Amino acid sequence: MTEKTKDPIKSSEMDPKFKYEISKMHGGEKLLRCFQCGTCTSDCPVARFSETYRPRQIIRMAQLGLKERLLKSDTLWLCASCFTCTDRCPQGVEVASVIRVLRNLAAEKGIVPQVFKDQASSILESGYAYRIPELRVKKRESLGLPPLPKSNPESIRKSLARVKFLKVIEKQGE
Amino acid sequence: MATKYLIFLGCAIPYRVSAYEISARKVLQKLGVELVEMPEFNCCGLPLDPVSHEMMLILAARNLALAEQKGLNILTLCPGCAGTLKKVSKMLKEDKVLREEINHHLKESGLEFKGTTEAKHLMQVLIEDVGIEKIKDSIVKPLTMLKVAEHNGCHILRPKEFIGFDDPEDPKTLKTLIEATGAKCLDYIDETECCGAPSVGVSDKVALQLARDKLNHIKMVDAQALITICPFCHIMYDTNELRIERMFNETYGIPVLHYPQLLGLAMGMSPEELAFSELRVDTSKIIKQVMEGAS
Numbered sequence: 001m002t003e004k005t006k007d008p009i010k011s012s013e014m015d016p017k018f019k020y021e022i023s024k025m026h027g028g029e030k031l032l033r034c035f036q037c038g039t040c041t042s043d044c045p046v047a048r049f050s051e052t053y054r055p056r057q058i059i060r061m062a063q064l065g066l067k068e069r070l071l072k073s074d075t076l077w078l079c080a081s082c083f084t085c086t087d088r089c090p091q092g093v094e095v096a097s098v099i100r101v102l103r104n105l106a107a108e109k110g111i112v113p114q115v116f117k118d119q120a121s122s123i124l125e126s127g128y129a130y131r132i133p134e135l136r137v138k139k140r141e142s143l144g145l146p147p148l149p150k151s152n153p154e155s156i157r158k159s160l161a162r163v164k165f166l167k168v169i170e171k172q173g174e
Numbered sequence: 175m176a177t178k179y180l181i182f183l184g185c186a187i188p189y190r191v192s193a194y195e196i197s198a199r200k201v202l203q204k205l206g207v208e209l210v211e212m213p214e215f216n217c218c219g220l221p222l223d224p225v226s227h228e229m230m231l232i233l234a235a236r237n238l239a240l241a242e243q244k245g246l247n248i249l250t251l252c253p254g255c256a257g258t259l260k261k262v263s264k265m266l267k268e269d270k271v272l273r274e275e276i277n278h279h280l281k282e283s284g285l286e287f288k289g290t291t292e293a294k295h296l297m298q299v300l301i302e303d304v305g306i307e308k309i310k311d312s313i314v315k316p317l318t319m320l321k322v323a324e325h326n327g328c329h330i331l332r333p334k335e336f337i338g339f340d341d342p343e344d345p346k347t348l349k350t351l352i353e354a355t356g357a358k359c360l361d362y363i364d365e366t367e368c369c370g371a372p373s374v375g376v377s378d379k380v381a382l383q384l385a386r387d388k389l390n391h392i393k394m395v396d397a398q399a400l401i402t403i404c405p406f407c408h409i410m411y412d413t414n415e416l417r418i419e420r421m422f423n424e425t426y427g428i429p430v431l432h433y434p435q436l437l438g439l440a441m442g443m444s445p446e447e448l449a450f451s452e453l454r455v456d457t458s459k460i461i462k463q464v465m466e467g468a469s
Binding site: 094128145148159161 | 183189190192195196199211213214216217224225229232233236272280329332333342366370371372373375376377380381383384449
């Protein structure tokens with residue numbers, strides 16, 4: 001994973017409760033079943049081209065409770081969410097979802113790649129994940145397409161009012 | 175048999191993949207599928223799942239609740255949207271506690287998820303509702319001169335437990351739909367692998383290597399075109415093909431068509447009608463072959 005992974009693991013770094021924290025979250029329930037066979041890593045299309053991204057290693061680190069190392073790791077964000085690992089895991093571990101749980105925990109600590117912040121703010125403002133240029137919206141008519149469905153940002157914001165992640169990025173924006 | 179749907183465009187299609195929408199609307203109209211526009215729209219939620227599962231669930235549930243108010247099922251062109259809406263619908267139907275929690279959020283904006291509508295991807299509507307026989311009957315210009323390759327979007331296949339459509343290890347639907355046009359659909363190495371699109375923005379280099387690997391395998395079997403059913407996969411192969419060629423010193427020249435563009439050609443529609451001009455990789459060679467009918 002990161003350079004830091006090469007450092008020897010100290011017992012003080014391991015949080016024995018971390019695996020139970022993950023197991024309580026949607027998609028993380030079966031973390032403890034992993035017996036490190038490596039099907040996930042060998043079938044992962046990203047691992048094929050990345051020297052650092054290894055789903056099996058991420059799962060083991062989660063089981064060991066290496067919370068800080070994991071949540072600060074850049075490679076956590078490389079998963080393409082193709083779900084091949086989840087479908088092929090002989091133990092039924094939802095590998096991609098465990099990685100998503102870890103990313104969500106990192107995001108709650110404010111560790112979020114810029115692309116996700118941009119998409120979140122675009123959704124809050126316009127309903128769409130990308131800021132669709134006015135020219136594109138107008139061009140629809142000349143292409144013979146119906147008008148783009150309107151969104152209701154006020155209603156969206158009301159539904160999302162209690163979402164923890166938004167509070168984190170709001171705080172960062174201050 | 176439901177042939178009236180709420181069309182859910184998603185975000186990528188209106189942003190930069192209009193050829194897919196134009197061609198899909200044309201062929202669906204020809205096949206008698208009526209499309210109603212979403213009364214109100216927000217992103218399906220998938221792009222934000224990595225940072226907030228909670229936010230994804232709420233955004234998806236809002237769309238399902240809006241569709242319920244209209245009493246119609248959803249048709250999406252994007253496998254990401256279809257997969258997300260399917261997954262969330264299943265989760266909320268099966269987990270009462272989660273449903274109540276999400277409905278508590280929706281209540282703030284006067285919405286409620288009841289679980290009465292279904293979301294389907296274009297491929298699923300074509301195969302399950304329209305039916306392959308009706309599609310075959312609509313063909314006036316069989317594309318027997320073409321040999322193509324297919325690329326399914328991951329999210330309409332996996333995770334199998336939640337999606338339950340086709341076989342993720344050996345998907346047949348897109349192949350069947352392609353062969354209905356008369357074109358031959360070739361097998362190639364690692365057909366079901368991801369195009370890499372979701373990693374763009376985090377590491378473009380890794381993402382483009384995934385797409386390059388697929389293009390190499392497609393080139394190996396001499397496919398004349400690649401057929402996709404996902405806006406993101408299409409961006410990876412079509413919009414980025416020249417970039418990949420430059421970056422890795424490769425030559426592909428493989429046109430990338432949205433499936434409804436292929437079907438539309440076989441239905442006798444013109445390349446202009448099907449927005450071929452919006453595609454980045456040159457399609458003139460295959461259009462010429464189709465027009466001349468030579469194999």
